[in-house]
Amino acid sequence: MSAVLTRYETTWPNVEAVAQAHIGEGPLWLRNLRSRGLRVFQELGIPTPKVEEWKYTPLRDIAERKWELAEPGPAWFEPALPSFVEGAVRIVLVNGRFDANLSDFPRLPGLTVSPIREALTDDANPVSAVLGTIARIEKHPFGALATALFEDGVYVHLATGSVIESLIEIVHVTSGEGGVCAPRVLIVAEKDSVAKIVEVYVTDGAADSLTLPVTEVIVERGANLEHVRVQDEATTNAHIALWETRQAEGSEYRSYNVAFGGRLARTDQGIDLQGEHCITRLDGVVAATGNQLIDNHTRLDHALPNCNSFEIYKQVIDDEATVVFNGQIFVHAHAQKTDAKQTNQALLMSPKATINSKPQLEIFADDVKCTHGATVGQLEDLPLFYMRQRGIPQEMAESLLVYAFAAEVLELISVDEVKRDLEARLDRKLGTEPLR
């Protein structure tokens, strides 16, 4: 037998048993959704590096471990969970479960926040119509498994024309050892609504679990959404996420993928532009140290004409860490006048740091502007010398330059408190002096 091994020959009996039991529960739409998830997971299995899409994501350790479904987490946390803005709409999910006590959301006109579990009991609710329709789980075994396993999550709905001034904070905490948790987020921004959302993933101390988030976002006609996703879990935890967005005509979606945490962390972000005149940002700031592996796969699908997309990835890699970037941009045959720009840059801070970067543009229309650029570099000697000549110590000069490198993306985030929090996280992450 010399067949190429595309999946690890392991099973997760305890987790799959839970999923199997789930299939018999709840309304029909839910049973269908979950069984679709389980079927895909069982068909795909845990991919080996022989599968192109998972080539640089080493999953053997994860595949060979006997996972359980995560227990409910604790009711309070020390140190306190991250928060960005006072008076924000605050949603906390612990091990994927909506925690009403830790959450705090005033009633705001046009905004509905509800636990997804409330929608799992009947057929006639808005969640049932859209949940699972955005995430492309067919190629993503973990998104599929999460779809089979999820029991709760949060549904955020912005009514037509509503403008939510308050920041919406969604805090995800993973707690415990050996548990799989499947936090689920569904965001629906109706026509012409406006909001800013920050989603942050952290762990309760040195958790050693597997977080499998699935976030689905629908941005309807003319809606305007800023979505910052911060993954800053402990470097003992594993995190494999699926994040998918669908944009309608004239909508604007600015997304920022900030990935600092996880021993192994992978995020697959996809955006489908299904209307004309969309504006899209999918930017990333990555900082990897120690033995971390942080892998980001992005997919932008230009299906219709006259859309503009911008993608900038800034990746700082130190020690023996590895970062993977794979950026797909599809421009379909009738997506004329598409303007798509992609840049991905890596800054290697140590001789053993690794970047695997793969821009992947597939363009079938002929009247488009599509550019991409990838650079890999180190801190340059001359700016360092210049700063040191002015008296700035080496370490501070390095951290200023690293910050300046990441700032091109961080500066785009419109909520100052979020920006400053991320700067502080970056400083802590890289062990540099707080400068600002």
Added chain:
Amino acid sequence: MLEIRNLHARVEEKEILRGIDLTVRPGEVHAIMGPNGSGKSTLANVLAGREDYEVTDGTIQLEGEDLLEMEPDARAHAGVFLAFQYPVEIPGVSNVYFLRSALNAIRKARGEEEMDSMKFMAYIREKIKLLGLKDELLQRSVNEGFSGGEKKRNEIFQMAVLEPRLCVLDETDSGLDIDALQTVAHGVNSLRSADRGFVVVTHYQRLLNFIVPDYVHVMVDGRLVKSGGKELALELEEKGYGWIEAEVAAQA
């Protein structure tokens, strides 16, 4: 304050400085002139501690301390300032933030209190006027998108803010029109004081009309071959470097 003895330095395998002796006392302005490639800029960079240059022999002392033992930032703390021939662009770091970090690092190293943002802004307002720089340049990234003249003025502005003991100017006049040159010279002259020394590296005599030196040294082939007062610069302007090179060749 500055004592250079028998200084030899090379870049990769090429020996550039071949035995420099120079003494600068507080309050003095020394001009180093010479043809292209004679080693003038190398001397400036060696003083600042640029790592591309390897010192193979000799000593440099500043106020009795061994400069060659110090890292570039420690030299800055000790009072060495190099105005770069090609000021470096640092995208993403604002000029004002950069300068405050530098000033506070120096103050900290000297055991002085750091300056908060308010005090700092008040302190630099005066200095920036001196160089005729627009306030908006403070918020821009260091040297990014600055014109050639703005870059050079920015160097002298930084010098005015950091108040070094030893100012080394590397071809500060290159690329400046006459107005900018006068502004830069005015900035430098306003910093002249009894306890501050200057080493001014220049190819042309022009700058020395405005920054009048106490001594002029001519560097040829990595050595200071001739020294004199400010009139030596005028002689060089008139006759070029050829006659000195010929003199040196005749002695060899």
